[in-house]
Amino acid sequence: MPKLLWIFLLVQYIPHISTEVPYLTYSGDIMLGALFPIHKQGEAGELCGQIQDEDGIQPLEALLFTLDEINRNESILPNIKLGAIVRDSCDTPRYAAEQSLDLLQGFMYRSVKTIHPDVFCSNETVKNIVGIIGAQTSQVSLEVARLGRLFKVPQISYLSTAVVLSDQNEFPYFFRTVPSDIHQARAILGVLEVLGYHYASVVHTQTDYGTTGYEALVKYALAGKKVCLAKPLIIQDGNYDDVINNLLKNQMTKVVIVFADRIPAGKLLEAAKNRNVTSKFVWIGSDAWASRESVVYGREEVVEGAIAVQPLRRALPGFSEYFNSLSDLPDNNARNPWYAEYYSTYCNCSLAENIKEMKKAQNICPFKQKSKDAKNVQQQYLHFLRDAVYAFALALDDLRRESCKHTVGVCDKLRLRMYKDLKYYLAKVSFPDVDNFPFRFKNETRDGPARYSIITYYRRPSGEFDWENVGTFQGGEIRDLNLSFSEKNKEASYINSHVTCRRNLCASNEIKIPEGHNDGCCWNCQKCHDFEYKYSEFGCKSCPKEMVPLVRDDGTSDCRLAPEDYLDYTNPWALGALAFAGIGLVMTTITMGVLWKYWNTPVVKACSRELSCVLIMGTFISFCTTFIIVTKPTGFTCGVMRFLIGFCYTLCYAAVVTKTNRISRIFSAQNVVPKCTSPTASVVITLALTSVEVVVLVIWLVIEPASTETISEGKTRILVCKGVDQNFMIGLFFPFLLIISATMYAFKTRKCPGGFNETRFILFTNCINTIHWLAFVPLYLVSADHKIKAVILAYSLSLSGVVQLSCLVLKH
Incomplete structure (x- = not known):
């Protein structure tokens, strides 16, 4: 039996053995699959941990909010209801891959049915899924995208930014509404240049997200030559304390770029807190962890003054009112199977115990609020999720217009085409975003437009902490950057502009001799020896025998065969x-x-x-x-x-x-x-x-004709008559x-x-x-x-x- 058929039959069986795992069904004529990190990643061998405070329920409710909005709009998919099936990824790649198999049953069914016509799919709702929304983190999206490639499933992520996901040869069905990390690296370096930070240490995880992010930083740092990056420190095997110790050893390190997912980033900040490193570093955050309340909560004094680059932060219009209304009457939100758990955890109380008191007092449960007037603070990336849902809806609508003509609802031709042609309509879709700017996927990479917000973590006069927008990165440049530096920022700026080392421009035949922490950022210039060539910025190598250094016009160097030297009439x-x-x-x-x-x-x-x-x-x-x-x-002169x-x-x-x-x-x-x-x-x-x-000489010349040879003297090739001493x-x-x-x-x-x-x-x-x-x-x-x-x-x-x-x- 073919492997694909085995997989399909196994997946058919999974729902029957995992009925206790909750999932959400928003019924519709055409369905979308969705993955959200409702729960945190588990620890100590567990796949799922505690429910998320802000990154799980809010994106899920934003999906439902957007679906409600689209289904009320009669100009989009008229007489067709767009629905969704939502699974919890627990922010864990392996667990997310298992959950996504349920969402892929319809695609598996259609692939298997072409070979085995007698196979049937027992779940009609799952069979109508035409694409996947999610996941949130890059590691989870990579796992899902690899599965989706096998069954040709269109997937749109609203927050995964890893560079590798832009490879259309590797992930031909993957789209995203956010830009790639390669643009984030440019934005981070742009911020450092504007602020005068020309020296920074980098900490990254050994994952696709962390490694590709660091490589992009190095690429643009070398191109710009204004910011020097110290040798990277890699987070692996729980070495958070070692990373902090290495950062402290480098006396020039004041600015630290952290390219990591939120869990390792949080543990790194916790290690800094335990070492009482509260004013030593200015942290530069990547989008995966910066602004996440779960990462900075309890570590505010360590993170204070941090600067981060985030995909453009914008409020999703109308969502705050919608979400806060759910808190006012939580028993009305029955369609969300995780909301009761979220509400109870967030309120630190039982939902059933508080409904009567809430209705009586006409007040909300006492949330753990960041400020007196902050009810449920909206996450500023939800508009990317809105773009993902609208991309699917409008692409389906374009496909409907061409397929159904004057037919109302889901016509047979649309049902046939939407599983195989939706990818091409997604690539061409265009619509206004929340700021009324045109949104469309880039042709080459199918990423969203490169737009970022620059944010900083600051302490309000009231003593509370929060992230604040201080600028944007658009069109490849920093715009309207207006930072009010904390004392930590000012100290970092001073140290970076007064680094006690030389960064001379070395000549083409000179190498850089590192100083200080031996990170390649501070150096003196030194010439290579006469018999050496410059093989890198920081090293010389001896040329092989009979070779001498060659310095080209473009500054590169190599070895070439030494020119022949010989005695002539000019000597x-x-x-x-x-x-x-x-x-x-x-x-x-x-x-x-x-x-x-x-x-x-x-x-x-x-x-x-x-x-x-x-x-x-x-x-x-x-x-x-x-x-x-x-x-x-020459042969003649040697013979004579x-x-x-x-x-x-x-x-x-x-x-x-x-x-x-x-x-x-x-x-x-x-x-x-x-x-x-x-x-x-x-x-x-x-x-x-x-x-x-004469006879002896003639016979000798016939037996062994005269010729020349080159003899090495150091790096010089001397042209002489062969066997001249003999x-x-x-x-x-x-x-x-x-x-x-x-x-x-x-x-x-x-x-x-x-x-x-x-x-x-x-x-x-x-x-x-x-x-x-x-x-x-x-x-x-x-x-x-x-x-x-x-x-x-x-x-x-x-x-x-x-x-x-x-x-x-x-x-x-």
């Missing part, structure tokens, strides 16, 4: 190396010119002019290599550098080794001319030795062997005749270069800066070239 160190190499090139060119000019002289011939040319060529290449080393690394470093040294020392070997063999031979000592042979030997290095060591291995060989031959031939004393200069040159390399290699390897390493390599090549040029060529 001062590079310019020095280029200048040194340039001088070497000039010296080499002049030397070559002189050698060419005196090519056939005995001196030039004696110095092995062919090998000297090879030596000069190698020196020239070593100076040219500097220009490759200090340019931007890798080749030239080894090649230039090999070319130089191959010539030197050949020369010293030739001298050694000449003087070692005894009366025999050694082979391969001619100039041509010497050049061939030099080129053969050089070819070894390249350096491998490329110079063979030249190093040639230097050792040349040094050995030079030492061996150091005592040759004077005409052949060139080996002494070669020995001297090699010793200087050896010392130079012994100093250069450790300095190169330990250098952490890759730019400096490149400069060291460039200077070393140039210095080695100068030594060779000076000691081996210019000596002649």
Whole structure:
């Protein structure tokens, strides 16, 4: 059997097992269901508590009063009586959901009957219900709206303001005549701004009403930037004393916004009273509890000076006279099954015992009145209930006009359409409210217009307490605000305007360092470090490896890949190396010119002019290599550098080794001319030795092509040739062997005749270069800066070239 059918059959049975639960029936041709918190929420496991003083019976009687008015009006639903069935929600979501099931039987019946035609509904009155009025609190309305969505039941609340109820995807059949809390949050912040309160603490319940209300406050506070909200305190698990203690610890807290339902709000105020916190705070009340007599009763001195924002407070015309007449003759109000209990509780006496005395004395029962002339003070939100009833009545009337044409009463077509099309007519309904302003539901959210009254709790000259209207919030702004501050208000205003903390406007790359209570409302500004970026108003984070902070034009920041840095011709160190190499090139060119000019002289011939040319060529290449080393690394330049470093040294020392070997063999031979000592042979030997290095370098470049890489130094990405240290060591291995060989031959031939004393200069040159390399290699390897390493390599090549040029060529 389908789940829906089980639910329907179960609900059919519920009335038979709950006949002791009273409910009200106002008979009619078309019925409305209604839920009111006749009794308070129960405690200690009970669902229902004591009967309400003002929030239960008055809304119920306002419903009956409005139905009487509509049914007397022949222009609305002519020949059709609009009735109602009223259930007690006890201001408890679970209990209200159970009670609402009775009101939904007709909708369940119609849904089930399409699948199971043999099903019947035993309660004809309930079957005629076309919509629900209520509930009062947001938590109860949420439960009922979730059930109503399943069975497509139009529902109009007259006082539920939670933001979540505006979600038409979640609650497509929910309407309300009051505005959403999102507007209430704007109104509260507007009041604080006008009064100069730029610092406030927030206490809220962990419910849809409390949480969404707080989130709306934060949203508009951040947008306006005029009111700073301290870190919220959440009411949960009965922690009322802890909340008060935390408020007292914050020395800057004078204004406290309480976004809570009336029961937790009342308990919070009771905890404040027990701590004797009677003049410490100015309470800012939300609509769920502010102005409720049951919340502030017995806590008047704590609440004194409180400011609240309420959906527009207006009297319902004619209702006070109607309601007071019920008190004059309570036995005439038989249609209200809860009135006797209300009357007895409110009068603190039995109804039956006082009827005769009342009639005899022509006086009312001695009510617990707030003032001598206050009979039954009308609740100022009842006009929202009136709007809800009129919305249903006029929407039904519009539907009747289109469906019945000239037919009188409830025609068959109207009876068919009012269960499925009423929602669409409610969305379009428009009528004058009690102030003769046009009322209609907002298209996007189906909320009522955003109108609020600003009220304050004050002590009258007589010593009694009451709420008083002091302004309004309409059109998104505060109007006609006229507060006569109590001493508590004045003190709060002074403290808020003299908060001893800085709220500087921080630059885009600065964060806020909280002061005081660490609530984010007071701060100093501090820059993020060079390697950090600003990820929130109050925090910096280090950028990952090879990333640097990026500050955008709109003030937001992030990390981006660090730009590549490399040695180029604009670097001062590079310019020095280029200048040194340039001088070497000039010296080499002049030397070559002189050698060419005196090519056939005995001196030039004696110095092995062919090998000297090879030596000069190698020196020239070593100076040219500097220009490759200090340019931007690329695959091509890295390959050229890798080749030239080894090649230039090999070319130089191959010539030197050949020369010293030739001298050694000449003087070692005894009366025999050694082979391969001619100039041509010497050049061939030099080129053969050089070819070894060339073959090694070419094979190395083929196997491992030259490329670049980036190396992180802090947050800097240095572009260098890949494996530059390895390249350096491998490329110079063979030249190093040639230097050792040349040094050995030079030492061996150091005592040759004077005409052949060139080996002494070669020995001297090699010793200087050896010392130079012994100093250069450790300095190169330990250098952490890759730019400096490149400069060291460039200077070393140039210095080695100068030594060779000076000691081996210019000596002649």
